Each structure stands twice: as structure tokens, then as C-alpha cells.
Amino acid sequence: MATNAIYFEEEQLGNSYDVKMLKWLYPLTKPYRALLAGSIFLVVLITLLDLAVPYVTKIAIDRYIVPQSESVEKTYNAVGKHKIRYLTVNITDPHIRAIVGRYQHLFTLEGKTALIPYTDLPKLERNDIVVLRRADIAGIAFIAAIFLALIVANFFFNFVQVMIMEYTGQMIMHDLRVRLFDHIQKLSVAFFTRNPVGRLVTRVTNDTQNMHELFTSIVAFVFKDVFLVIGITIVLLTINWKLTLISFMVLPVVLVLSIHFSVKARDVYRILRVKIAEINTRFSETIGGIKVIQLFRQEQANYNGFESLNHENYTAGMIQIHIYAIFMPIIELLSAVALAVVIFYGGRRVLADSISLGALVAFISYMRMFFRPLRDIAEKYNIMQNALASAERIYLIFNTEEADQEPVDGSKSERSDLQRIQDIVMEDVSFSYVEDEIVLKHISFHVKAGETIAFVGPTGSGKTTVVNLLTRFYEPQSGRILINGRDITTIETRLLRSRMALVTQDPFLFSGTIRENIISGNGDFSDEALNRILEASNCKSMIDRLPNGVDTELSEGGASISSGERQLISIARAFARDPDLIILDEATSYIDSETELKIQEALGNLMKDRTSIIVAHRLSTARTASRILVLHRHRIIEEGTHGELMERKGFYFKLQQLQN
């Protein structure tokens, strides 16, 4: 079931969402626009530097290694069939003239210059070449120095750019995470009932993390790869536009293949993710239920189930290999085809002297650079799809219209003011969590200050729901709840809750110190005041036993203290609020009698002089109440003191008898 949900969630995403999502995300970058702009500027700079690297090689060849001069244009047919490339030297320099004089048979004189075919250069002494080409050698050193400067600058800019981008991306995600968390915790309790905690946690942790990847990969992709591809195209076009267009003939094929592949790779990637999730679930389920599996000797059946699941994962993995094994080599093949075209067509241009040799070499290098980003497109597409899916899930939560209900009417001053709770009235309240499944039907009751009201009744009769309505975790579908005669919906939720303390069945404590658990959210407390609370809640002796006392860290699951002791701390927490109204959802599970007595005593202290509403699972608790309301099948069927109800010999009486 869970895996279906994952799959469904991923399937929801259509391409039309992509643009919408990007539009929605864009405002998040607002505080960091300057940094972003800086990062993009650096990307452009880096791209230019990347592009400059082959260009420097081109200059080295064309200007210094095989200089192209006017004389090349004037090459003439020396041997009869072949054209010959000549080196031109200036013979006004006496050293050069001396060398030319020594190899007269190799040089052709043309005014103040002498020409020598490149093929004849090896026949010269090395020292002579050094003299002849002094300027070229110096030029090479110069070019190498420039190159060195370029690559060092490239390294530096790259590093700075990555740091800026990462910082920006992380901070945007941090902001989003905090906002999302804050938004989620303001959603109504109904939202939490419908959505498993695990899923919500994933939204705040993994999904925001994925968005960070979206951000960095978009900057890296759009601004780096796209710039690079565009830049290379421009450079290629300026070197020779005809050659560029011809070698780009393979591009439409590359494009179509990339899109096709991206879709296929994405599909199989999703299947693999689902399979791994299922394998993990199976593993954790097996570990969690190992005793049951062993006691009921289900090892073989369970193994078989796992094996077939694992094999599905293997099959999906093989499909992925197949897809990559086809795509990657084909892209390489197409890049080789483009190279072949460059060699063939460009080579002829070189022969026809419409392109220099250096240009051709540079062209080859650029063509190779051109295909690199294309090969990674699929991978980046996956990341983007994945991230956009996360973005959409987060977007959906932000657009959940289920915030905690705030006052619908009443002036501001009225809202922010609530006197001590004097009386509570429920008037003909009906409620259902899900449509058609009524939980409370026409419930009416009145509680006056100082009273203790107990709700009793079988499981599922709606006792806990009454608590959920009083704390405004839920809103009734019909009827009203009045506090001091005011409709509960006109009172600010925060204010309302600050007047009451909820003690739940499961004493939920947070990891942190005992002190934090008790006082956090309730303002400052002096040690003296805290001590009084600890004593009244029967926590004192237990906490004194702990080495760090009230500053003891409660670890995950709080192994160091028992569940009864946790219950005591939760009572202390209620004390710290000094509430007018205690709402107690009594624990169902049995705790040892000694701790139980302590808890009862602490609860007694807590309820003293306060109004209390108790959901009683044990009739013994109910008996001490000033009034008992018996819920059965979503209605209040009996009401009165213990004595009155016993005399009636009704439902309550029968419940009592059952336990005998």
C-alpha cells in the first residue's frame, strides 16, 4: 500500500507542472539575488575560460608553430602536383641572413624575405632553427604563460562559484525548510491524522534536500552547460560557419535520442526507487517481527517473498543497464561521426586554404567539448524531475487550507482577552472525522468552574473526541461550544489553549532535559517555583534519584525512566501552565500499583481547585468525579453522580458489574 502511494505521488507530475513549479520557487531566491547574480557572472566567466583553452592552442599553432603568413597564399606548385607550406623569414637580420646563406639550396629569396618549405626544416641545424624562429619560441613561452594564468584563474573562479552557489542553495533550502515546518505545525490536527508522520518528515527533510539539488543543478545546467554549448557554437561559427553547420547535422539525431533516453531512464529509475523502498520496508518489517516469524516458522515463506522482490529489483537494474548501454555508446558514436565530418570536410577546406590548420585543430577540440554536456543531460534531467516532484509535494502542503482555525468574528481586543474559565457549555454538538461516520451526536453538557466531569463509555463511543473538540483540535460540524458564554470560535486558539492543560494517554515527552520538558513554553520559573511543581506532581523523589536531577537528558524513547515516571513528568508539565481547566485523557495501560498511586495522587493535586474534564477508562477514576457522563453509541445516555447512576441500574451499572 505504501509503495503504491510513492508511485502515485511520482506519477502525478506532468510536464505542465514544471514551469508552474519553477515560477513558484523563484520568489524563494529573493534574499539571495545578489549572490545568485554573482554566481551566474562567475559561471559566464568560467565558461569563457573553458572556451579559451582550445583557442589558446589554436593561437599557439597558427601564430607560432606553423605561422600562417601572406606567403602561404603565394605557394606555388614546386613538385608539380603538391602544394607546399613555407616558413617565411626576414633576412634583414644579419644572423638570419647568415643562416640562409649557409642553406642556400633550401631557401627561395623574395625581396627582403626568404622562404623555406616546412618539410625542409629538419635539414637545418637545431641552433639555426632557434635563431630563425626566435620570435616564435618567445611567443610559445608567452602563450604558455597566458595559458597557465587562465587555468589558475579558472580553478579559483570555479571554487568561489561553487561555494557561493552552495551557500545560496543551502540557505534557500534552510529558509524553505523552516517555513515549511512552521506551516505544517500550524495545520490542524486532522491533517496530522490523515498524513503519517513519516511522510511529513520526509517533506521537511528529504524533499527540501532534493530541491537544493534542483537549485544547484539548474544553475549548473542552465548557466554552465547551456552557456558552454552556446559559447562553443558561437566560437565554431566564427571559425567557420559552413563547417559548423555541416558537422551539426548529427545534432537533431542527438536531440531526439536524448529526449527519448531521458524519458526511459527516468521511468526505470523510478521503478528502481520503488523497489529499493519495498526492499527496505521488507527488511525492517522482518527485523521488527522476527520473533513472530520464528515462532510461527514463517522463515521460508518470508524468504520467498523477499527473494522475488529482490529479483524484481535485479530485473529493473538490468533494464537500466541496457538503456544506458545503448544510449551512452550511441552518443559517443555520433560524436565520432561529427568528428569524421570535420576531418573530411574541414580537411578539404584546409587544402582549399579557406581554413587554417590551427582552426581545424581547435575545431576538433571544441567538437569534443560540445558533446560532453549532452551526455550528462539525461542524468540532470533525472535530478530535475526528481526535484520537481519534491517541489510539487511541498507546494501541495503549502496550499493546504487546513490551518488551525482562527477566530471568525469578534473585535481584536475581544479576541485577545479571555478571563478565567468560568463555565464550559457544549450545545447540541455533532461531529464526524470522516463523512458518514458519525462520532458524536447531539452532545450537550454544562461544566461549571471547580467541577470534575468524567466521561465513561466503551471504546469508540467518542470520549476522546470530546477532548479534541474542547482543545479545538477539530471543529464540530454542528452545534456550538461556549466558554464563559462566548463562542469558542471567537477566541484566539492560542489564548484558549493557554488556559488549559492537556494530559494525554501517551505521556509524550521530547528529547531534551526534564526541565525543558516541564517549563518550555510556559515562561520563566525560579528554582523554587519549579521545586514546588515537582513536589506537587510527585516527581521530586524520582528526579532526585537521577544523577543530573532535573537537568537529566531524556534520550530517544527515554529508556532511562519508566512509562509511569514519564506520566509524572507530563503532570508536572501541566502544573507549570497553572491552567484553569485540566483535560485528562486517562492512560489505558496498566502501570504497577505503586507508581499508579503516585500518579493518582499527583493528578489529585493538579485537579484541586481547578475545573477538570476526564476521559476515564477505569471506572474507579470516574467514581470520584462530581458528575459522570456516560457515552454510548455517540450519545450521552446517562448523567449523574456515581451513586445516582448505580441506582438507575442502567448502562453504567452494567459496566460496573462486568468488571466484577
Add this chain to the structure above:
Amino acid sequence: MKSVDLIKPYFIENRFIIVFGILCLTVVDFLQLVIPRVIKWAVDDLTALRVDGRNLIVYALYIVGIAIMMALLRYVWRRCLIGTSRRVEEGLRNTLFGHIQTLSASYFQKAKTGDLMAHATNDIQHIRMATGMGIVALTDAVVLGTAAIGFMAYINITLTLYVLIPMPLIVFGTRVFTRKMHCLYQQVQASFADLTEVVRERFAGIRIIKAYNRERDATDRLETISRDYVGKNLGLVKITGSFFPMMMLFSNLSLAIVLFLGGRQTIYTTITTGDFVAFISYLGLLTWPMMAMGWVVNLIQRGTASLDRINKILETRPEINDIPDAVSIKAVRDTVVFENVIFSYEPDTSPVLTGINLTVKHGHTLGIVGPPGSGKTTLLSLIPRIFDISQGRILIDNIDIRDMQISDLRSQISFMPQEPFLFAGTIRENIAFENRQADTTILMKAADDANLTTTIQSFPNEFETVVGEKGVILSGGQKQRIALARALLRETPILILDDPVSQVDMETGSSIINTIRAVAGQRTVFIVSHRISAVQHADTIIVLNNGRIVESGTHEELLEQNRYYAQTFHLQEIEEGYNGN
């Protein structure tokens, strides 16, 4: 067993495929080196102007031809080598899963579920990477590296030596950086785990947060931990962000050397222009193997470390195992006897149970009560050998249970643990397990006995309702009753119930207790309960305290003793009793 032995069988099984794959990869590598050669010929010919269109088309066709061969061979090696790694992954995971199922309960008390999960996913993935991409990268690095160096040396040895100067820096740098990265990555992971826990805890306790207006605190806490996470990430990025640019710098350094020295040598005509260009191409080819070298070393290191961890788990022998001549038993029809049983979880710790002597006749019911932590659950778990006793004997039909085949012993017992564990399947699967076709009447009866029928009928799909992970859609009481139905369905001679009515209301509880009373007589029942009403009809009731039997007898006898049992009974009687004012 050596860790390597774990993956050896897969290599042997696929040895031809692997060898063939490596062969293809090697050929691809060589072909890859030929292309710069072709470019060199073309450039040389163009420099010397000794080609025409016909020669050029030959060169172009060479390139395309080579590329087609490469594409085909690339497909083959990817399938062969990476495919094998998937096979290793599948096999290892199966082995691990199968093994984990055989381990004893004591192992799972020590091991964290999260760690085991990490082995099942991360470690196995590391091994897959090491055996797949690891082999590929290693072959690539060796073949391409030596060949590229060879070709360069063939062109000019001195220049080659100069060019290779930055290379050790690349190999060394990659290793240092990846190691550092790994370390920082773990810090990031740890911070992420903290973040997850903070969020999880706050969402799980959302009612308390809301009821106590603690939203501000919660957001502050998240903000702090999220900032820590951002900080850890930036720390990691400092390394990763400088790594690739630095590798590029090193490899470009070689290029600078080629430009300077190679350019001069071309001018001196020591090498041709074509050589110069080819040299640059080879250099491009060399960068990847050099980086791969560093990468592959880390990949393999991580893979071996993972393999060691997996091997450690696989070497763990189940503590509870069949002895060599274990007796096969068919049906238990006599007494269960505890003889001076002493038990402690760890050898040197104080015993949880001491001096337990018990005789439970066939068809009798033993009730067990006692304060929390007195050893009740432990005592029950000794019977199906979830744990083995430290001293003394447990005999069933006069046979020491340690001499029996475990699966035979367990087939005689139906056990309902204290914490009901439900699997993600349907209600039917959870009750009947492998007995998928379990007679519906039997299933209905078990459900009825466990007071489940109404609950099940309230679901649209009844028995076929999928309960979700750990039975998430059910209430505690419903889960408990499903676990009870599971135990009741199997008509075994021994029935063990650990606190079967702790999470159900009084009404349901009484009805379940009636069911249990009904089966007593035909089956030997061990029942632990906090509610006296669940045990008071037992033939014998024992009270445990600090691992010892402190009271023993029938309900009436124990009431007369007026100790823990009687006190608890009266306390509950007052609580539960009516008119007790």
C-alpha cells in the same frame, strides 16, 4: 570465512562473462587511442599538404568505422561487467536476508534496526559499485593509462616524462580528497539524522505542541539544527567544490607543459605538428584514468569495508541452534516442567530468573502475575526457546527442550507476544500466514474467539483489508486481538499468552478471557496478565518478584496468603467493583 569468499562464487559463476567483458573494455580502450592517431595522420598530411579529398574520406571512414565497433563493444562490456555487479548485489542481499532470519532474539536486542538496514542497502550498494564500476574504472585506468603513456613515449620520451609530472599529484590528490570527503560526508549524514529526528519528534507530538502553545520553541529548535546541517554541508562542499577544479588544474598543468615544451620541440622539428596535436589528445585521455585511479582505490576500499561488515553479520551464528542429534517430536501430550531454571541475558549479569521450579500438566492453565520487570515475559519466552536458559532444565514430555529440533518444538506452541506485531499484508495473511487457503470457517472461528468479528465486518474488505505497515490503520486493541486470533487459529498443544487483554476495554477483555477459559482443558495455557480477572481461573497461579516465584497456588489459596496477589486483587476489585464505596 574470509570476506572475499562471499563474492568469489559470483565471480566464478560469471567468470566467462567477466573475462569477455574485460576483453571488450580493453579493445574499446585501444580503439579509443587509435582515433587520435587517425587525427594525427590527417593533421600531418594537411600540414604537409600531401592529401586530397579521397585520402580525407578514408580517414573519416576510419573514424566512423572505429566508432561503430566501439559502440558495439561498449554495449557488451556494460552488460557483462555492470550486469555481474547487479547479480552480486542480488545474491548478497538474499544471503543477508536469509541469514538475518535465522538469528536469535538476543542478537536483535543488541543490534540496532537502523544499522542492519544500512547494511542491507548502503553496504550492498558499495559492494555493487566496487565490483561493477570498480572493475571498469580499474581496467580503464590501467589500459588507457599505460597505452596513452606508451603512445606519448613513442612520440617523445622526454616530453612524456615532463608531462607526467603533475600526474602523481592527481592520483594522490584524489585519494586524499575522497577520504576527507567520506569523513565529512558522514558528519553531514549524522546531522541529517539529527534533523530528521527533531522533525519527527515534533510532528509525532503535535498535540502537545499545540495544546501547550510550543510552536515558537519548536521552530527555534528546527532552525538551530537546520543551520547546523547547512554548516556541515558547506564544510563538505569546501572539499568537493575544490576537488574537481583542482583536478582540472593539475591536468591542465600538463597541457601547459605540452604547450611550452612541445610547442618548442615542434618548432625545432623534433616532433611534427601532428605529433604535437596527438600529444594533446593523449593527454586528454590520460586525465580520466589518473582520476579514476584515485577514485577506484577508494571505491574498492569502501567496498571491502562494506564486505567485511556484511561478513561479520553472516559469521554471527544463531545462539540458539539445533544440537547435532536433535530429537524430532510429533505431538506433546504431557507435562511442561521447569527444573531449577536460572536465566540471565548476558553471562556475567545478574540473573533475571532464579530457581524456577514448575510443573504444568497437560491441559492445565498457569497464570503468572507480578510487578513490572519481575521476569514474567522472560519466563514465557524460554519455553519456545526465544532465549536459552542459563542453568537448570525445561522438560516437555520428559525431553529437555534443548534436545529437540527447534522447528518441532515451536510447531507445538502458539505464542502471543506482549507487543502485537502485524505485517503489512491483509488481516487474513496476518492471522493465517502461509495457510493462505486456510479454511474460512477456521479463520472465522479464530476471529470470533478473539472478539474480532465485528471489527473485521466493519471494514469494507473484511479479511482482505490491508492493514498497512505494522498495522497502522488499526487501534492498539484491534492489533492485540489480531495477534490473539493468530495464536488461537493454530491448534497447538501449548498456548502462550503474554498480557492478552492489556489494550482492550473491559467489555472486550471479559469476552476474550471467556474464550481463553474455553480452550483451557484441551490445551496447556501459560498466561501473563496485569488483570487478575484474566488469571484467576487458572489451575495454578504464580507470583513473580525479582525473578523468583514468591507465591504459588490457586486463586483461593493465594487470597488466603494475603500477599502481593491478594493485595493486587483487592485493589483492582475496589477499582473495578461497583458499590465499593
